[in-house]
Amino acid sequence: MREKSYTAIVTELDLLGYVEMRGNERTITFNPTGRNEGKNTCNLPAVMNIPTVVDGKGAGLANTFFQAQIIAPYVANLRARSEQNKKYEILISELRDEIELITDDLGANEFISRIDAFAHIGNSKAVASTLLARKAGELKLAFNKTSKLYE
Numbered sequence: 001m002r003e004k005s006y007t008a009i010v011t012e013l014d015l016l017g018y019v020e021m022r023g024n025e026r027t028i029t030f031n032p033t034g035r036n037e038g039k040n041t042c043n044l045p046a047v048m049n050i051p052t053v054v055d056g057k058g059a060g061l062a063n064t065f066f067q068a069q070i071i072a073p074y075v076a077n078l079r080a081r082s083e084q085n086k087k088y089e090i091l092i093s094e095l096r097d098e099i100e101l102i103t104d105d106l107g108a109n110e111f112i113s114r115i116d117a118f119a120h121i122g123n124s125k126a127v128a129s130t131l132l133a134r135k136a137g138e139l140k141l142a143f144n145k146t147s148k149l150y151e
Helices: 006-012 065-100 105-117 124-138
Strands: 018-022 025-029 048-050
Touching: 048 065, 065 124, 105 124
Parallel strands: none
Antiparallel strands: 018 025, 025 048
């Protein structure tokens, strides 16, 4: 197994929490503070109280705190991000296909006029701009910064 530095390990984590005692209460936070590391990709509450897991006699109590309050939101977040990534990939593919069909300055300018009609996700508009600039370069088109059109 390859050795990894602490920083490399933390970078790969989605959740990194810190458990501490506050009086008689155990708490957990996933937010970074001056005292501890943290990584809260699911936007969990800043501080959560961890319920007691044993009764006064030391017998275990049913406890679904970690499953319900941490694992379930994390899994839901992963699913949502996965869906968003699928939508992003479909959008980028659609943009690539449309840009590939451009053959002249009229096509490039028509694409520019429609770029805001796409339901952009993340940096998709910037990616489309880069792809269009590359295609324009292949077609030896120049972008006029004054008119904001290809010539």
